Amino acid sequence: MHATAWALRRAVETVMAVFLMAMVALTFADVIGRRLFAAPIYGAHDITEHLMALVVFCGLPLVTAAGAHLTIDLLDRLVAQRWMGWWRALTAVLVVGLLALLAWLFVRHGLNAGRISEVSQALRVPREPLYLFMAASFALSTLAAAAIALTGPMTDPEDTHEEDPL
Amino acid sequence: QNLTMSSWVPPTHFLHTDFFVPFAEQVAEVTEGRVTVTILPAPLGSPAQHWELARTGVADITWGNFTYEPERFVALWFAEFPNAGTDAEAQSVALWRTYEAHLADLEVFDGVEMLAAGLFGGGQLHHGSAQMVTPGDIAGQKFRMGGPIQERLLTELGAVPVAAPATRAYEMLESGVIDGSLHTMESVVNFRLEEALTHHTVFPEGLYDAAFFVVMNSARWDSIAPADQAAIEAIVGETLSAAWGRQFDAQNPAATAALAAAGHTITEASPELIAAVDTIYDAMVADWIVAAREAGVADPETVLAFYVETYGALTAE
Amino acid sequence: MIVGALSMLAAIGLAFLRVPLGFALLAVSIAGIGVAVNWTVAFQLLPFTISDAVLNYDLAVVPMFILMGNIIAKTGIAQDLFRAAYAFVGHIRGGLALSTMMSCAGFSAVCGSSYATAATMAKVSYPSMKRYGYSQALASGTIAAGGTLGILIPPSIIMVVYGILTQTNIGDLFVAGVIPGLLGLALYLVVIRLVAARNPAEAPQGDVTPWPDRWRSLAGVWPFLLLFGLIIGGLYAKLFTPTEAAGMGAGLALLIAAATGRMSWRVLRQVIVDTAYTSVSLYTVLFGALMLSKLLTLSGLAAGVLGLVDATGLEGLPLILVILAVFLVLGCVMDSMAIILIFVPLFAPVVVAQGFDLVWFGIIVIVVTEIALITPPVGMNVFVLKAVLPEVPVARIFRGLVPFVGVDLVRLGLLVVFPAITLWLGSTVS
């Protein structure tokens, strides 16, 4: 079970990394193409936006599973005390509940996008599949948040990542 | 009863000061203060989301452009084709009457009460460094544009379309992402593009157009007392659409004069260029008739003919 | 309006009690809109807001700038910068601290985050300062203060967020940050010299580097010059848009790392994955902040604050000073990103209504949040440093920071009184 979770996490990380690199490569190629060959890539902005959405929503379950959401840890010591257990439980319920709500709202949002023929501006890519993908990501994140509330965050034993966000 | 309105132009834009604010005041006036409209200080979503914001009741009243959602309002595409006219008031009234007579029952307009429809008096072609007079001038040039109709127009003229909102035009012109941009004369001035766009090519019947709506959530409309509904009905519909058009009829000539005074080159499109656009127009209409029929418009030819006739009759007056 | 105000308090309360910031903001905004308007609107608005934010081209700069900073930090290129600075000024009194400060500024030019700047420079320069017997207070204070330049010298993630929230041109903000950033560097260098002169024992001299070695060390500086020149030069000359600058920067950083033989597949994967994690957690927070700003709009709090300001009769500079005082107090206890996310949408309309420039205001607010990063009790840069240097007591770092906070206040005053410091460079473009 644990091993499967890790294999899955590594696989999704790779996919996410590929999307992010594609974004950089696309921007690079677009600028070079436009500057040197007067040939911009039609819909480059559109593709960048889609790639960004894919990166963020591939990553959301991973970040949730790793317990790596941005937190203000000023009162860590207070919240970590034993008698604050009820509060930690409440926080977990809040996060799980919010993610589940978002999953549900994005299913509706996706189906509605299909009904109203919502498409992207330049390349007219249908938005329904993207929104449903986002719904799936929220659903997975709901599971991840619920799981780590019980087992603790899924941190890498040989983790060299420093979370130096922002 | 207070209605919230979400608007996505800054409070300094003429549509805000000269159209939406007076509209809000009028609603309060004709209902003797029983119904008021509050324009929110910031928009609740992107411009393209504004129809849905009203339909789903997030805001009570919104406005926007029909083709910001590129594949949704097929029935109205004809209004954005070339040769839709340059008299915005006549255009807007003709569009409103066409909507009322032929399109209001379509499912795609369900869930909202249409308060006004409008066009903007003809979009034109603007360039940063060269005069675009013949089809040969345009070939290979990169133009910022929005929407499927402008994209097709540019592509078939041999230009390179770059999709982006008008608000990005300035930085894109400066950074060389584009050589020119499609705008009304008014929006060259109102988006402060005078420095970046110095050459203007005018099509007497308009190169393209943009169709706008002002809508209100249906449920919210139904919740208004019948007497107040009747009072509001007197100031919306054709009246409000005409008022929309008048804004652009005031802005466009003033902008043209200002640009000319600033030493810009303003020329009419050559007959060859107009002929090239007309050829594309004919093909667009033929394709639209098929697409509109699929989208549920029973007789697209009649719809277009009705618009053209109404516009012609109004401008002849 | 009351709902709006209570919601903001609730958001801050929840965030302090360790609810992840993004979820605290989301929960409070949904509840606030539910109560102030109705629940249908709250639930409808949520997917609209999130999908609009995630499909925003301007926001795509964020991961690309983070990637660029990560590449430079994790491939040892930052080390070269410090070595070069040391070769030139290491031997004078306070020289190691001076070199640290200069490399902080240099690293800031390729990194959009203050935390990353402080953490990277701590690893690069603290060991040398320790070896030469620098006082812990001066050594750590220098790094913590130097790190704050990360968000002022472009690129800057906080500027991107500010630009998105206030609809200010991000390229203009970047260009406006250059001179205030250099002013900050100059003042910090003066402080180090003064501290070293007053208490020579705190800042022993380093070794003299022979001139040939000095010239050779300069080879380590070119990646920074190249990247900074590309990004800021490109934005200044309007060669590309901020997102394109970020893409070019990240791409070029990769090429530099690969060309200098410092990029293995393992490192590459780790750098990219780290970047993605950081970006995702930032996006989650942004979703919350954007919902909160919709609550401010819908609940009438935004309009209420405008009315309140009108009622007090405060105008012009005194009003700005009051706003800055509020931000400085908030800055003592709040994270800089949280301040920007929660309070800028509230005060920006007031600033605009008074006819002030939002680019200028943005730079001022960012300088305030720089101070917030190094003031007790919550100084995030100090905590970042503490994590990298466990042996240094937090109180000692804060003590070392006192003179730096002092000149920061001087700089803030200069920027408020002379808007030209901020706006001049941008005005020379066309």
Ligand code: NA
């Ligand atoms: Na920076």
Ligand code: NA
């Ligand atoms: Na602080």
